[in-house]
Amino acid sequence: MFSIIAQRLRQKKRTISFPAAAPTLPDRFRGLPELDPGICATCAVSCPPPCILACPAKAMFEENGAMRLDMGRCTFCGSCENACPHGAVRFTQGYSLSARHRDDLILGPGLLPRMEALDTRMRKLFGRSLKLRQVSAGGCNACEADANVLTTVVFDLSRFGIDFVASPRHADGLYITGPVPENMREGLMLTLEALPLPRIIIAVGACAISGGLFADLDTSAKGALPHLEPDLFIPGCPPHPVTALDGMLRLLGRI
Amino acid sequence: MIRALEMKPGTPVPQAEIPALDQEEFGEAMLALAAQDCRIAALFAAPHPLADPAGRLRIWAVMADDAAGTVWVLRSRAIKGQFHSLTSLLPQLHLFEREIAEEWGVLPEGHPWLKPVRFPPPVPGRASVFGPKNEAVGHMDFFRATGSQAHEVAVGPVHAGVIEPGHFRFQCHGEDVLHLEISLGYQHRGVxxxxxxxxxxxxxxxxxxxxxxxxxxxxxxxxxxxxxxxxxxxxxxxxxxxxxxxxxxxxxxxxxxxxxxxxxxxxxxxxxxxxxxxxxxxxxxxxxxxxxxxxxxxxxxxxxxxxxxxxxxxxxxxxxxxxxxxxxxxxxxxxxxxxxxxxxxxxxxxxxxxxxxxxxxxxxxxxxxxxxxxxxxxxxxxxxxxxxxxxxxxxxxxxxxxxxxxxxxxxxxxxxxxxxxxxxxxxxxxxxxxxxxxxxxxxxxxxxxxxxxxxxxxxxxxxxxxxxxxxxxxxxxxxxxxxxxxxxxxxxxxxxxxxxxxxxxxxxxxxxxxxxx
Incomplete structure (x- = not known):
């Protein structure tokens, strides 16, 4: 008993003060990507730019003469940054990546992600208490592991009234990870149907948003879309816990 | 003399140097290696030629010799429709043989526990060895304990925690678990x-x-x-x-x-x-x-x-x-x-x-x-x-x-x-x-x-x-x-x-x- 108390004191208080203070991220963290407006405009018309060839996830593409980076597919591996001979692609320390609409995850030179909170009624319902049922549908256990990290003392998710719960009947929303391959489609849909209305759906990670690396595989893993209409997209592979927390707090209008 | 190629992991070998064995020789070599405390590292099938998915299948095995720090590689001659199961003699092969059966539609003859592994999408041109009732994930004949006090508890695929999906089926007598059967495949992405x-x-x-x-x-x-x-x-x-x-x-x-x-x-x-x-x-x-x-x-x-x-x-x-x-x-x-x-x-x-x-x-x-x-x-x-x-x-x-x-x-x-x-x-x-x-x-x-x-x-x-x-x-x-x-x-x-x-x-x-x- 006393040794446990002594150990508790030794292990110290570890909860970060985010969102009151900015989080500490590693200096090599690859967050919000930035494309250089000048250089990328000229490169987009050369065929095909090295960043497109280097991307493992088909996240870089050219659209009407402009370079685009789809954060809904991006694994944040940094290959495009390394491949660009002009230093025009850069991953910044920006951790606030989430969006309400799929199209808002597509970045270009000068295009930033756009995020808005739930409407007043939904905020009134869930703003101070949001219980989530997590479903891994083909997830590789990285998104799942970092969802678990949110519940540790470091992030202490429940101080915001957000919790992962065991039963979909107790849940206000679904936290989906993984590309939703054929064999998990029914399990995911049955879980969703068990949720009372109104509910929110959160697609977490490149896989759940778009199928990510698995979108072209023969198990038709296209992510939560088009079957579901997520209310929140949290990009990453996996998203840093701060990114996920930031997205949920913005959704609830708490940041 | 074991008819297999001994090699170091990380050293490539020409496939032609690996002796091609018929079914009996393949089984004998596997058992001889197991008798020398080698264990299975990989067992899989591949078509020949490799680029032709409808080609005749060969079975490849990698047995690990921990004491020597080497692996033994074996391959079978082309098989058609079925192959001799070694599972009852070498239980460590049980899931590998099931996997081959499921992936390629070939029957491991004499497998004591033949069931699907991951329920992949059907392969064009190769019929399933399990038949239509095993086509959907989780649909298979579960081992079943019977008796007036035997009961069954099924859990999953979606579990209570933040964890990946899988199905667990317990055969119980009172509080005691007689057997647990684990049925997976829900995470199958086809990598x-x-x-x-x-x-x-x-x-x-x-x-x-x-x-x-x-x-x-x-x-x-x-x-x-x-x-x-x-x-x-x-x-x-x-x-x-x-x-x-x-x-x-x-x-x-x-x-x-x-x-x-x-x-x-x-x-x-x-x-x-x-x-x-x-x-x-x-x-x-x-x-x-x-x-x-x-x-x-x-x-x-x-x-x-x-x-x-x-x-x-x-x-x-x-x-x-x-x-x-x-x-x-x-x-x-x-x-x-x-x-x-x-x-x-x-x-x-x-x-x-x-x-x-x-x-x-x-x-x-x-x-x-x-x-x-x-x-x-x-x-x-x-x-x-x-x-x-x-x-x-x-x-x-x-x-x-x-x-x-x-x-x-x-x-x-x-x-x-x-x-x-x-x-x-x-x-x-x-x-x-x-x-x-x-x-x-x-x-x-x-x-x-x-x-x-x-x-x-x-x-x-x-x-x-x-x-x-x-x-x-x-x-x-x-x-x-x-x-x-x-x-x-x-x-x-x-x-x-x-x-x-x-x-x-x-x-x-x-x-x-x-x-x-």
């Missing part, structure tokens, strides 16, 4: 079928996400396969950094597991401490490469990130501080008598059963089996380090927890040891660390075979790559340690209670997606 062809940027990314908690393990096994086939040798600094990252992955997961084990018996202090400490190890990976899971670190030919003097000092300092906190967090668990009462004698897996099933990793070592790829088949910087393999004989939850604790200490020592040999000037030179970029993929040896073995935190990771006549990947086989070990969990539950399941499950902590691929 292996997407690998043939010339390796590109996506190939490595798929390897890093085979099992996301084993990014370094699978990433490294793949990179070594590519290096082996292209005759590339990474610089010593890159090898040291790979060791550091592989051990950090082990530290994070073992620490998390010990915390979760404490949580499963309701001892919350260690759960709470280790939850944080696991994240601290992940953050050390991010200190090196920007990703908590080591994404982007390993690449064919080297590593993507270096360590300068300051970063090395910071890594060393934070590693030692984290280890000190882990020791404190685990000590209070060991001192908790009620927790230890739950750990001892729960989920016992005997040495005999572990051997028969071909178990690997901490679960095997906790049942007294001295096997560890880092020790028996050292590659990279592990060749320069000598260390004992920590084992326990009890085979219970306590043993699996203790082995993890000992490995945590050992991993920290290995990292510190390796870092002391690191020249910070050379280790921060990107051109030296990663000579190859995504734009210049390696040229692979033609018609060759190579075997990669790595000790991931769950145990042996085996990758086998067969190249075609044009030097592209013709068949790429992945064996995650979980593939060997899931049945070990099923056996450990026998004579236990359903309430022991979370604790036993966590003490194995196997991968669903690594199994389902």
């Amino acid at each position: 292996e079928r997407a690998l043939p062809g010339f390796p590109g940027p996506r190939t490595l990314a798929l390897m890093e996400t085979l099992a996301g908690d084993t990014t370094m393990g699978h990433g490294l096994a793949y990179c070594r396969a590519m290096e082996s086939l292209s005759g590339t040798t990474p610089c010593p600094e890159a090898e040291i950094l790979r060791l550091v990252m592989l051990e950090l992955e082990r530290l994070a997961n073992h620490t998390g597991d010990l915390g979760a084990l404490a949580g499963d018996v309701g001892f919350l202090p260690t759960l709470s401490f280790c939850g944080r400490l696991r994240g601290d190890f992940l953050n050390l990976s991010a200190l090196v490469c920007g990703s908590r899971f080591g994404r982007g670190m390993v690449r064919p030919g080297g590593v993507g990130f270096g360590l300068d003097r300051e970063r090395t000092a910071l890594l060393r300092e934070r590693l030692q501080a984290t280890l000190a906190d882990v020791e404190g967090a685990i000590q209070v668990l060991w001192d908790s008598g009620t927790s230890m009462r739950r750990f001892h004698d729960t989920g016992v897996l005997s040495r005999e059963d572990a051997t028969a099933l071909g178990l690997v990793g901490p679960a095997a070592r906790a049942s007294g089996l001295e096997r560890d790829v880092r020790h028996d088949f050292p590659r990279g910087w592990y060749e320069h380090l000598r260390f004992p393999i920590p084992t326990r004989d009890e085979g219970d939850v306590f043993a699996r927890a203790t082995v993890r604790h000992l490995e945590i200490r050992q991993s920290v020592n290995l990292i510190l040891n390796a870092l002391s040999a690191l020249d910070p000037d050379l280790a921060s030179d990107p051109a030296r660390l990663a000579p190859r970029t995504a734009a210049s993929p390696p040229l692979l040896a033609r018609d060759a075979l190579t075997v990669s073995l790595e000790e991931g935190w769950r145990g042996e990771i085996c990758h086998v790559c067969l190249t075609g006549p044009d030097g592209s990947i013709g068949r790429y086989k992945v064996v995650d340690p979980s593939f060997h070990n899931w049945f070990g969990l099923a056996l450990a539950l026998r004579k236990g209670q359903i309430s022991d399941f979370p604790l036993c499950n966590k003490s194995f902590n196997l991968s669903y997606c690594g199994h389902d691929l």
